[in-house]
Amino acid sequence: MLDIKHTICPSCSVGCGLNIVSKDGAVVGTYPYKRHPINEGKNCLNGRDSILQFEDSIEKASFVKNNELEESDNASVIKAIKDQLASIDASDLAIICSGNNTNEELDKIIEFANAYGCEKIGFYGSNFPNFSGELASYDDINKASTVLVIGDIYRENPLLARRVVLSKENGGKLINIDDVEKSITSLNADDFIQFTDDFNDKVASVKDQLDENSVIIVNKLSSKDDFAVIEELSKESNAKLLPVFNAPNTKGAMNRLDSLDCDEIRNIIDDSKVLIVVKDNLLDYLSEDDIKGKSFIVNISNEKNRFAELSDIVLPGKSWAEKEGTFTNCEGLEQSFIISAECDNDNLSEIEIFDELA
Template identity: 45%
Template structure:
């Protein structure tokens, strides 16, 4: 007998609804949640493939690549932390964590005087953001990054805006899906692109971006928004990056490297920092990963502890436009959540 349960897609910060198909309690497929207000019955390829994370989840804890009992792994972590100088312990969290998990991770780190690292692709928090409905009503849209390919359900709204008469200017790589709908397209410099278009942006316009190279570019966007009164919508690569900003300031790649230079014990909560920050991780004495599936960080970790996958837990995300969305577990599991692991580390 088939059962359908609703949840949120974890693939990016758009916040689409997704239906998960279960047969006798096992996940067998997914399809779009047709009544969900964000994606309106659509899911992108990443959304459709998001259940693969659950299917490929980690089964066992490991110490030095040898399988072990999870309680032994946690005891080993506690032993390492108890003998460490707190100033050399760094905790990494990310937009992959739910609002509730971020709060617990932050409290755990701060109560022990550990450093917290949060990297969001060099993007920062922006308070006055546009809604998804604002996209389709905009008269001009400046796009930075290949939104149509990487965030197609935001891209779909940009296409609707163009059909409604909006002018589209865009910046990105030479090969880009977004390039196909742009009236003007630039590839050389974000600064030059913004300078060329800032005089055409007003309260009826919108800037949408999912990539920024430097703080200078972000400052430029903020100044244009302030001067022109146009709206802005950053689209983050992780589902709860916007929610994480409520607790932590994100670090630049350079700031993250500085933190890592002073780290002897690195605890990574549901993130793949090795994939994101180019660094010689062999300089860190002990790397500990809490992860639901294998990634580049678990590959080099001294201790790996499996955690609940997104289908196995309750919580909330805050999507790109700042809207809180709650989700419920669709699969029962006896795997520990990040919050439960933190409670064990406190014992």
């Protein structure tokens, strides 16, 4: 029998509604969430492919020996982590969370870190610094006279790009700044400005085209300094600003934890004896040399990847569809989601894992 459950898409920070379709308990597909106000009955391919994460994932708590996972069980692996934690000082522990964690998981992990006395805790923010300033709303984009996009939202955040299309249909102008030669956003832009090492100058060059009816959307940054340049442009022109992220709950993580860049995470790894990483792949932004032979790595994730092979312990946790919680989207809206798939495994949720470790 087919079963349809509403959830929130985990594939970017726009926060679209998504339906998970199951048959006899097994996930078989997705379907757009017709009445959801953000995506209004549409999902992009990234969102529809979200269920592919069910395929070929790690299903057993494992010890890693010589880059190979040796399956074990939750109790043995949790005992091994507790033994490691008991053998070090609080200052030797570091925790890297991610924008894939729900708000409730982040609160639980922070509670654990505080109780343990761990101060080295944060998440990789893709060069976006913590930002608590006023955000443009999605409706601001629909009616903007000019939208400046830094990055390629047509490819990476298509349901937000749809708002830009609506603005263009209303006579709005799209300016795109990027370092690539050609992108989907650039091909749809009225003006495309490619930068090399002159990002500041190229950003400053559009100031006269922006005003209080404009929106600046940024989904790609080379450094935190570049964000300061964009923030300055927003202040000087009165244009509203909307940072957009790859992960569904980066904004929620940003509201609670320090957004770290690669250098900061390298320093944390160099300074710690045990590193707990929750739902993140460090190799997305660090090299193997940054990781190998340093901390004892506890990897809480069910993703089968090279980072799992370089870890010391892998605890799969639950996939997003197997749990409930909230994500805060890039517009600052907190949305709840319920369990939308029952999977045949004995994985603990991240909240249960940190309860056990406490």
